[in-house]
Amino acid sequence: MRVPAALANAFDASFESLIGRFAAEKELVPSAESLRSHRFLARSVLPHVTKLSMLFNRRDPEKPHGHGRAAADLESGPSGLAPYWKESSNPENLRLAYFLSFMPPNLFRVAAVWSELGRLGFRWRPRGPLSAIEFGAGPATAACGIAAGERHAAVGLPAEATWALLEQDRAMLELGVDWAGAYFADQGFADWGTRPFHRKLSIEQGLLPRSAPRFQLWLMSFFLNELSQDPAVIARALLDSWERHLDDEGIAILIEPALKAESRKLLELRRELIAEAARRKLEWFKLLLPCLGHQACGALAATDDWCHEEVTWWRPPYLREIDKLAGLDRKTLPFSYLVVARSTRSREELLPALAGTTPGERQRLVSPAHFEGKEQEFFVCGEEGKRRARYRAHGEEDPAAELERGDVLLKPELRGDVNATRISRIEKRV
Numbered sequence: 001m002r003v004p005a006a007l008a009n010a011f012d013a014s015f016e017s018l019i020g021r022f023a024a025e026k027e028l029v030p031s032a033e034s035l036r037s038h039r040f041l042a043r044s045v046l047p048h049v050t051k052l053s054m055l056f057n058r059r060d061p062e063k064p065h066g067h068g069r070a071a072a073d074l075e076s077g078p079s080g081l082a083p084y085w086k087e088s089s090n091p092e093n094l095r096l097a098y099f100l101s102f103m104p105p106n107l108f109r110v111a112a113v114w115s116e117l118g119r120l121g122f123r124w125r126p127r128g129p130l131s132a133i134e135f136g137a138g139p140a141t142a143a144c145g146i147a148a149g150e151r152h153a154a155v156g157l158p159a160e161a162t163w164a165l166l167e168q169d170r171a172m173l174e175l176g177v178d179w180a181g182a183y184f185a186d187q188g189f190a191d192w193g194t195r196p197f198h199r200k201l202s203i204e205q206g207l208l209p210r211s212a213p214r215f216q217l218w219l220m221s222f223f224l225n226e227l228s229q230d231p232a233v234i235a236r237a238l239l240d241s242w243e244r245h246l247d248d249e250g251i252a253i254l255i256e257p258a259l260k261a262e263s264r265k266l267l268e269l270r271r272e273l274i275a276e277a278a279r280r281k282l283e284w285f286k287l288l289l290p291c292l293g294h295q296a297c298g299a300l301a302a303t304d305d306w307c308h309e310e311v312t313w314w315r316p317p318y319l320r321e322i323d324k325l326a327g328l329d330r331k332t333l334p335f336s337y338l339v340v341a342r343s344t345r346s347r348e349e350l351l352p353a354l355a356g357t358t359p360g361e362r363q364r365l366v367s368p369a370h371f372e373g374k375e376q377e378f379f380v381c382g383e384e385g386k387r388r389a390r391y392r393a394h395g396e397e398d399p400a401a402e403l404e405r406g407d408v409l410l411k412p413e414l415r416g417d418v419n420a421t422r423i424s425r426i427e428k429r430v
C-alpha cells in the first residue's frame, strides 16, 4: 500500500519524545529518557513484548510454535485469550509493553488505511462535529490512527469530534483516554475529545444498546479476532448495529492480523456481510476496500490462500531497539482490512479515482511485484478472481514501471488465462 512519505516519517524522534514524556507523566516509566535506556527496555519491556507476541501469534494454527507456552494454551482458541491483561503476574508492565510496542504499529496501520481512502479520492461528507466509535479500543489506538491519517492525508474531517471508546479493561481504557487527549492535541486536533465506556461487548447481546446514538465513523482494530463466533454470526451482528448506529455517509473500518487463519476469517466475514446485506436488500451497504466491489473473494476460492496488505514506515528509534532485542522486524507491517461505507452513492462517486471504470475494469495487486527480466510478475485480483500476471513497462516514465502491492490498475488489457496473464497496456495506475 502506498503511504504518503510525511505519514511514514511521522513516527521519528518527535513521536518518541511525545510518547516518552507522556509515559513519564503518567508514571508508566521512570523518566522521559527511559525509552532511550537499553537496560530499561531489555529488563522492563522486552519480556512482556515477547509474551504478547507469542499470545498474538499462537492464535494462528498455521504458525509453528516451538517453545514457551503450553500446547493446551494453543488449543484454547481466541475466547480463552480474551482476559490476557489479567493473565499476567505483572499486568502494568504487560499494558506498558502493549502501549509502547504494539500500539504504534497498529496506529500506523489505521492511519495508512485512512490515507488509502484519501488516495482514491474519498472526501468526508457528513456535516457537523465528528461522532466516532472504537470497539476494543485498548489505548485508543485506532482513534489516534485516524488523527495521524487525517493530519498527513486529510479527507476533510471536522475540527470538532467526540470519540466513544469501548473497552473491557478499565486500566487500558483510562490509558486510552489520556493518550488520545495528548496525541489528538499533538496532531492539531485540540477539539477532539473522548468518552470512555468500560464494558465487555457481546455479539449475542448486540454490539451496542438499542438506545445508543448513530456514529459516522466506526473502528475495530485487532478486535474481531478476539471473538469466537462464526463469521456469519458476526456479520449479522455488525449489520444489525450498522442499520441502527452507522450514520448515512458513515464509514466502518475493520483491521485484523495478516496471519492466515485470522485473515481468512475476515474474508469469510466479508463474504457473509455481502450475502446478508443482499438478503436484507440494504442498498446503502458498500464494501469499498480493499476489493473495490462485491465480487466473490479471489483468495477464498482456494482452500489455503489468504489476502493481506503491507505498509512500510520509519519506526520510532526505541521500537527499533525493542525489535532488535525481541528478534522482530516491524519495519514492514502486514494486516488484513475491510472498509465499508453506508451510502447510496456509487462506488465511483465515493472513490473518484475509479471514475470512468466499471468493476470489471479494475485489478488490485495482491502480492509484491518482482522482476523477471524486463517484466514485472505479480498477482492481481478483480471481478473474475485472482490471476498471476506479467507486465512490461513502456519506459521509465510509465507510472506502472514499479508496481507495488495494493496498486490499482485501471482498464488493464489482459491476455491469457488466470495462471499466465499478460497485461499489454494499463490506462492508469492508482
Ligand SMILES: C[S@@+](CC[C@H](N)C(=O)[O-])C[C@H]1O[C@@H](n2cnc3c(N)ncnc32)[C@H](O)[C@@H]1O
Binding pocket: 082, 085, 102, 103, 106, 135, 136, 137, 138, 139, 140, 141, 142, 166, 167, 168, 169, 172, 199, 200, 201, 202, 220, 221, 222, 223, 226
Ligand atoms: C489486541 S487489542 C487491540 C487494541 C487496539 N484496538 C489496537 O488496535 O491496538 C484487543 C482489545 O480488545 C479488548 N477486548 C477484547 N474482547 C473484548 C470485549 N468482548 N469487550 C470489550 N473489549 C474487548 C481487549 O481488552 C484489548 O484491549
